[in-house]
Amino acid sequence: MLYFLIFDAAIISKTLYDRKDYKLRQGNIYPTSKGGSIIRDIKLAVEIAREKRLQKRLTFDDLSKLTGKSPMFIAAALNGMQRLNNKDLESVAKALELDDETKEAFAQMPLRKEIPMAADPFKYRLMEMIGVYSDALRERMYELFADETGRGGDAIPSAIDFSIDMKKGVGKHGEPRIIITLNAKYLQYTEF
Secondary structure (H helix, E strand, C coil): CHHHHHHHHHHHHHHCCCECCECCCCCCEEECCCCCEEECCHHHHHHHHHHHHHHCCCCHHHHHHHHCCCHHHHHHHCCCCCCCCHHHHHHHHHHHCCCHHHHHHHHCCCCCCCCCCCCCHHHHHHHHHHHHHHHHHHHHHHHHCCCCCCCCCCEEEEEEEEEEEEEEEECCCCCEEEEEEEEEEEEECCCC
């Protein structure tokens, strides 16, 4: 078994190559039975798409107009955390001039296994906001959804039937503000 793994790794390492101007790290490209290759590492596809988008000076709003999807959904998809339908993926890939391997990486099922890095200040602040206000939000949900049965509010927000939006706002002193809206389906626990 060990011999097979070493042999397989040797074959794969010989098939790695530089694709256009992107130097691929060992382990990102694997051969296919048809002689082509696919990107297994979505992180590389995300890097390529980001670089292409910045080179072309395209915003998520621009890509949103091509697809009819929200800019936040497009941003999540191009970060490997959502999956575009085939038509939208084709439109985005064409706009960014993504090669077939990169496009196929975005067509794969997203693996949402990474938690936000606490070292990144933006992600840390979002985690802090939820940490500070989550108990208050839950209690407020109990109040807002209370009903005569006494069970209203015993629920969770859906992360599946969900949308998120971010807008630029202006505060009461004229300062720039970030307005983040989380819109989740109310999922009440069932009685049985």
